Amino acid sequence: MTITEVSEKLGIPQDTLRYYERIGLIPRVNRNKNGIRDYTEEDCKWVEFIKCMRSAGLPIEILIEYVALFQQGDETIEARKELFIEQRKQLITRIEDMKKTLERLDYKIAVYEQAIVKKEKELRRPEH
Amino acid sequence: MTITEVSEKLGIPQDTLRYYERIGLIPRVNRNKNGIRDYTEEDCKWVEFIKCMRSAGLPIEILIEYVALFQQGDETIEARKELFIEQRKQLITRIEDMKKTLERLDYKIAVYEQAIVKKEKELRRPEH
DNA sequence: ACTTGACTTGGAGTTAACTCCAGGCTTTAT
Protein backbone atom coordinates (compact mmCIF):
# COMPACT_ATOMS: atom_id res chain seq x y z
CA MET A 1 0.00 0.00 0.00
CA THR A 2 1.16 3.50 -0.79
CA ILE A 3 1.15 6.31 1.70
CA THR A 4 -1.71 7.96 -0.17
CA GLU A 5 -3.85 4.87 0.25
CA VAL A 6 -3.10 4.50 3.93
CA SER A 7 -3.74 8.18 4.46
CA GLU A 8 -7.13 7.96 2.81
CA LYS A 9 -8.08 4.65 4.37
CA LEU A 10 -7.41 5.83 7.91
CA GLY A 11 -8.08 9.52 7.50
CA ILE A 12 -4.64 10.58 8.64
CA PRO A 13 -2.61 13.16 6.71
CA GLN A 14 0.48 11.90 4.94
CA ASP A 15 2.65 14.32 6.85
CA THR A 16 1.34 12.88 10.07
CA LEU A 17 2.07 9.32 8.94
CA ARG A 18 5.64 10.30 8.11
CA TYR A 19 5.94 12.20 11.37
CA TYR A 20 4.72 9.21 13.38
CA GLU A 21 7.28 6.99 11.74
CA ARG A 22 10.05 9.53 12.14
CA ILE A 23 9.60 9.80 15.89
CA GLY A 24 9.19 6.05 16.37
CA LEU A 25 5.48 6.07 17.11
CA ILE A 26 5.10 3.26 14.62
CA PRO A 27 7.81 0.81 13.53
CA ARG A 28 9.75 1.68 10.43
CA VAL A 29 7.88 1.03 7.18
CA ASN A 30 9.71 -0.81 4.37
CA ARG A 31 10.65 1.08 1.21
CA ASN A 32 10.77 -0.22 -2.33
CA LYS A 33 13.89 0.09 -4.47
CA ASN A 34 13.17 3.77 -4.99
CA GLY A 35 12.90 4.50 -1.31
CA ILE A 36 9.13 4.83 -1.42
CA ARG A 37 7.08 3.52 1.50
CA ASP A 38 5.19 0.29 0.95
CA TYR A 39 2.84 -0.29 3.89
CA THR A 40 2.02 -3.89 4.82
CA GLU A 41 -1.24 -4.94 6.49
CA GLU A 42 0.78 -5.07 9.69
CA ASP A 43 1.92 -1.47 9.26
CA CYS A 44 -1.68 -0.40 8.79
CA LYS A 45 -2.70 -2.10 12.00
CA TRP A 46 -0.02 -0.22 13.84
CA VAL A 47 -1.18 3.07 12.47
CA GLU A 48 -4.78 2.29 13.30
CA PHE A 49 -3.83 1.24 16.83
CA ILE A 50 -1.89 4.44 17.38
CA LYS A 51 -4.75 6.47 16.00
CA CYS A 52 -7.13 4.86 18.47
CA MET A 53 -4.80 5.40 21.42
CA ARG A 54 -4.12 9.00 20.46
CA SER A 55 -7.80 9.73 20.08
CA ALA A 56 -8.25 8.72 23.70
CA GLY A 57 -5.49 11.09 24.75
CA LEU A 58 -2.61 8.72 25.44
CA PRO A 59 0.51 10.84 25.10
CA ILE A 60 2.84 10.27 22.17
CA GLU A 61 5.78 9.93 24.53
CA ILE A 62 4.21 6.88 26.23
CA LEU A 63 3.27 5.28 22.94
CA ILE A 64 6.82 5.72 21.63
CA GLU A 65 8.00 3.91 24.73
CA TYR A 66 5.56 1.10 24.04
CA VAL A 67 6.74 0.70 20.45
CA ALA A 68 10.35 0.66 21.61
CA LEU A 69 9.56 -2.05 24.16
CA PHE A 70 7.68 -4.04 21.56
CA GLN A 71 10.65 -3.96 19.25
CA GLN A 72 12.91 -5.33 21.97
CA GLY A 73 11.00 -8.61 21.90
CA ASP A 74 9.55 -10.99 24.46
CA GLU A 75 11.73 -9.82 27.33
CA THR A 76 9.57 -6.71 27.61
CA ILE A 77 6.13 -8.28 27.82
CA GLU A 78 5.86 -7.60 31.53
CA ALA A 79 6.93 -3.98 31.05
CA ARG A 80 4.42 -3.49 28.25
CA LYS A 81 1.66 -4.90 30.39
CA GLU A 82 2.55 -2.54 33.22
CA LEU A 83 2.59 0.37 30.82
CA PHE A 84 -0.89 -0.45 29.63
CA ILE A 85 -2.18 -0.95 33.15
CA GLU A 86 -0.98 2.51 34.08
CA GLN A 87 -2.55 4.04 31.00
CA ARG A 88 -5.79 2.21 31.64
CA LYS A 89 -5.87 3.65 35.14
CA GLN A 90 -5.43 7.16 33.84
CA LEU A 91 -7.96 6.63 31.09
CA ILE A 92 -10.59 5.48 33.57
CA THR A 93 -10.00 8.61 35.61
CA ARG A 94 -10.36 10.79 32.55
CA ILE A 95 -13.59 9.08 31.55
CA GLU A 96 -14.99 9.59 35.04
CA ASP A 97 -14.06 13.27 34.91
CA MET A 98 -15.75 13.64 31.57
CA LYS A 99 -18.88 11.94 32.77
CA LYS A 100 -19.09 14.41 35.62
CA THR A 101 -18.67 17.28 33.21
CA LEU A 102 -21.34 15.77 31.01
CA GLU A 103 -23.79 15.69 33.90
CA ARG A 104 -23.01 19.29 34.61
CA LEU A 105 -23.63 20.23 31.00
CA ASP A 106 -26.92 18.34 31.07
CA TYR A 107 -27.95 20.23 34.14
CA LYS A 108 -27.04 23.59 32.63
CA ILE A 109 -28.96 22.76 29.48
CA ALA A 110 -32.01 21.79 31.55
CA VAL A 111 -31.84 25.06 33.47
CA TYR A 112 -31.63 27.08 30.27
CA GLU A 113 -34.50 25.07 28.84
CA GLN A 114 -36.58 26.00 31.87
CA ALA A 115 -35.69 29.64 31.48
CA ILE A 116 -36.70 29.62 27.83
CA VAL A 117 -40.01 27.88 28.54
CA LYS A 118 -40.77 30.40 31.27
CA LYS A 119 -39.97 33.30 28.97
CA GLU A 120 -42.32 31.91 26.31
CA LYS A 121 -45.13 31.53 28.80
CA GLU A 122 -44.77 35.15 29.77
CA LEU A 123 -44.93 36.15 26.15
CA ARG A 124 -48.15 34.20 25.71
CA ARG A 125 -49.75 35.96 28.67
CA PRO A 126 -48.74 39.56 28.13
CA GLU A 127 -51.45 40.82 30.54
CA HIS A 128 -49.33 39.82 33.56
CA MET B 1 -10.28 36.01 48.72
CA THR B 2 -6.76 36.64 47.47
CA ILE B 3 -5.34 35.04 44.36
CA THR B 4 -3.10 32.87 46.52
CA GLU B 5 -6.09 31.47 48.37
CA VAL B 6 -8.03 30.75 45.19
CA SER B 7 -4.98 29.18 43.63
CA GLU B 8 -4.51 26.85 46.58
CA LYS B 9 -8.19 26.09 47.02
CA LEU B 10 -8.68 25.05 43.41
CA GLY B 11 -5.19 23.81 42.60
CA ILE B 12 -4.70 26.23 39.74
CA PRO B 13 -1.49 28.26 39.37
CA GLN B 14 -1.79 32.00 39.91
CA ASP B 15 -0.41 32.66 36.47
CA THR B 16 -3.17 30.52 35.01
CA LEU B 17 -5.84 32.37 36.98
CA ARG B 18 -4.54 35.68 35.69
CA TYR B 19 -4.28 34.27 32.18
CA TYR B 20 -7.87 33.02 32.25
CA GLU B 21 -9.08 36.42 33.30
CA ARG B 22 -6.94 38.20 30.74
CA ILE B 23 -8.37 36.26 27.83
CA GLY B 24 -11.96 36.51 29.08
CA LEU B 25 -12.34 32.89 30.15
CA ILE B 26 -13.75 34.15 33.42
CA PRO B 27 -15.41 37.51 34.02
CA ARG B 28 -13.21 40.30 35.30
CA VAL B 29 -12.40 40.04 39.01
CA ASN B 30 -12.76 43.16 41.15
CA ARG B 31 -9.64 44.85 42.56
CA ASN B 32 -9.22 46.63 45.86
CA LYS B 33 -7.91 50.18 46.09
CA ASN B 34 -4.37 48.96 45.35
CA GLY B 35 -5.42 47.13 42.22
CA ILE B 36 -5.13 43.72 43.88
CA ARG B 37 -7.66 41.03 42.94
CA ASP B 38 -10.35 40.23 45.50
CA TYR B 39 -12.21 37.10 44.42
CA THR B 40 -15.87 36.79 45.44
CA GLU B 41 -17.60 33.46 45.98
CA GLU B 42 -19.11 33.99 42.53
CA ASP B 43 -15.66 34.40 40.97
CA CYS B 44 -14.56 31.15 42.55
CA LYS B 45 -17.54 29.34 41.11
CA TRP B 46 -16.62 30.60 37.67
CA VAL B 47 -13.07 29.41 38.02
CA GLU B 48 -14.20 26.04 39.27
CA PHE B 49 -16.68 25.71 36.42
CA ILE B 50 -14.03 26.53 33.85
CA LYS B 51 -11.65 24.09 35.48
CA CYS B 52 -14.24 21.35 35.17
CA MET B 53 -15.03 22.12 31.54
CA ARG B 54 -11.37 22.35 30.60
CA SER B 55 -10.59 19.05 32.29
CA ALA B 56 -13.13 17.45 29.95
CA GLY B 57 -11.42 18.99 26.97
CA LEU B 58 -13.80 21.80 26.04
CA PRO B 59 -11.69 24.28 24.10
CA ILE B 60 -10.86 27.63 25.63
CA GLU B 61 -12.17 29.40 22.55
CA ILE B 62 -15.67 28.00 23.06
CA LEU B 63 -15.67 28.79 26.76
CA ILE B 64 -14.63 32.37 26.04
CA GLU B 65 -17.59 32.60 23.72
CA TYR B 66 -19.85 31.29 26.46
CA VAL B 67 -18.59 33.83 28.99
CA ALA B 68 -19.08 36.61 26.44
CA LEU B 69 -22.66 35.48 25.80
CA PHE B 70 -23.31 35.25 29.51
CA GLN B 71 -22.17 38.81 30.00
CA GLN B 72 -24.56 40.04 27.32
CA GLY B 73 -27.50 39.05 29.52
CA ASP B 74 -30.82 37.28 29.04
CA GLU B 75 -30.99 37.82 25.30
CA THR B 76 -28.36 35.13 24.84
CA ILE B 77 -29.94 32.30 26.83
CA GLU B 78 -30.96 30.45 23.69
CA ALA B 79 -27.48 30.81 22.18
CA ARG B 80 -25.86 29.58 25.37
CA LYS B 81 -28.13 26.56 25.45
CA GLU B 82 -27.25 25.75 21.85
CA LEU B 83 -23.57 26.11 22.63
CA PHE B 84 -23.85 23.65 25.48
CA ILE B 85 -25.89 21.22 23.42
CA GLU B 86 -23.18 21.18 20.77
CA GLN B 87 -20.46 20.67 23.37
CA ARG B 88 -22.46 17.91 25.02
CA LYS B 89 -22.72 16.15 21.69
CA GLN B 90 -18.99 16.29 21.16
CA LEU B 91 -18.28 15.24 24.72
CA ILE B 92 -20.47 12.17 24.35
CA THR B 93 -18.57 11.22 21.20
CA ARG B 94 -15.25 11.61 22.99
CA ILE B 95 -16.42 9.50 25.91
CA GLU B 96 -17.55 6.77 23.52
CA ASP B 97 -14.17 6.85 21.78
CA MET B 98 -12.40 6.57 25.07
CA LYS B 99 -14.51 3.67 26.17
CA LYS B 100 -13.59 1.83 22.99
CA THR B 101 -9.93 2.52 23.61
CA LEU B 102 -10.36 1.32 27.18
CA GLU B 103 -11.77 -1.98 25.96
CA ARG B 104 -8.86 -2.35 23.63
CA LEU B 105 -6.41 -1.69 26.43
CA ASP B 106 -8.19 -4.25 28.58
CA TYR B 107 -7.90 -6.79 25.83
CA LYS B 108 -4.20 -6.10 25.31
CA ILE B 109 -3.57 -6.42 29.02
CA ALA B 110 -5.41 -9.73 29.09
CA VAL B 111 -3.35 -11.03 26.17
CA TYR B 112 -0.11 -10.04 27.86
CA GLU B 113 -1.30 -11.60 31.08
CA GLN B 114 -1.87 -14.87 29.21
CA ALA B 115 1.58 -14.69 27.68
CA ILE B 116 3.17 -14.16 31.07
CA VAL B 117 1.27 -17.05 32.67
CA LYS B 118 2.27 -19.30 29.82
CA LYS B 119 5.91 -18.30 30.16
CA GLU B 120 5.83 -19.05 33.88
CA LYS B 121 4.35 -22.48 33.30
CA GLU B 122 7.15 -23.32 30.91
CA LEU B 123 9.67 -22.23 33.51
CA ARG B 124 8.09 -24.50 36.10
CA ARG B 125 8.34 -27.51 33.75
CA PRO B 126 11.80 -27.13 32.26
CA GLU B 127 11.84 -30.79 31.12
CA HIS B 128 9.54 -29.97 28.18
C1' DA C 1 13.50 14.94 -24.31
C1' DC C 2 10.44 17.04 -21.27
C1' DT C 3 6.77 17.70 -18.19
C1' DT C 4 3.78 16.03 -14.65
C1' DG C 5 2.78 13.96 -10.44
C1' DA C 6 3.64 11.11 -6.49
C1' DC C 7 6.93 10.44 -3.44
C1' DT C 8 11.33 11.40 -0.53
C1' DT C 9 14.03 14.04 3.38
C1' DG C 10 15.32 17.38 6.89
C1' DG C 11 13.97 21.31 8.87
C1' DA C 12 11.09 25.33 9.80
C1' DG C 13 6.53 27.08 11.16
C1' DT C 14 2.04 26.78 13.61
C1' DT C 15 -1.50 26.27 17.28
C1' DA C 16 -3.39 25.77 21.86
C1' DA C 17 -2.71 26.43 26.33
C1' DC C 18 -0.24 27.61 29.40
C1' DT C 19 4.13 29.28 32.16
C1' DC C 20 7.69 32.30 33.24
C1' DC C 21 9.79 36.66 33.89
C1' DA C 22 11.28 41.63 34.40
C1' DG C 23 10.18 45.73 36.31
C1' DG C 24 7.26 48.11 39.45
C1' DC C 25 4.06 49.12 43.41
C1' DT C 26 2.34 48.49 48.31
C1' DT C 27 2.13 46.81 52.92
C1' DT C 28 4.35 44.61 56.81
C1' DA C 29 8.11 43.21 59.70
C1' DT C 30 12.85 44.49 61.64
Place this chain on the structure above:
DNA sequence: ATAAAGCCTGGAGTTAACTCCAAGTCAAGT
Protein backbone atom coordinates in the same frame (compact mmCIF):
# COMPACT_ATOMS: atom_id res chain seq x y z
C1' DA D 1 14.15 53.34 56.77
C1' DT D 2 15.13 49.34 54.65
C1' DA D 3 14.16 44.70 53.43
C1' DA D 4 11.02 41.12 52.29
C1' DA D 5 6.60 39.39 50.69
C1' DG D 6 2.74 39.50 47.83
C1' DC D 7 0.69 41.33 44.13
C1' DC D 8 0.40 43.88 39.55
C1' DT D 9 1.10 44.24 34.14
C1' DG D 10 2.63 43.27 29.51
C1' DG D 11 5.19 40.41 26.99
C1' DA D 12 8.36 36.60 26.00
C1' DG D 13 9.19 31.61 26.29
C1' DT D 14 7.72 26.71 26.43
C1' DT D 15 5.50 22.26 25.27
C1' DA D 16 3.00 18.85 22.61
C1' DA D 17 1.62 17.55 18.43
C1' DC D 18 1.36 18.30 14.40
C1' DT D 19 1.66 20.79 9.60
C1' DC D 20 3.97 22.93 5.96
C1' DC D 21 7.67 23.61 2.81
C1' DA D 22 11.84 23.55 -0.28
C1' DA D 23 14.65 20.88 -2.85
C1' DG D 24 15.35 16.60 -4.86
C1' DT D 25 14.35 11.73 -7.08
C1' DC D 26 11.99 8.75 -10.11
C1' DA D 27 8.49 6.65 -13.36
C1' DA D 28 5.06 7.41 -16.67
C1' DG D 29 2.83 9.91 -20.24
C1' DT D 30 3.24 13.19 -24.65
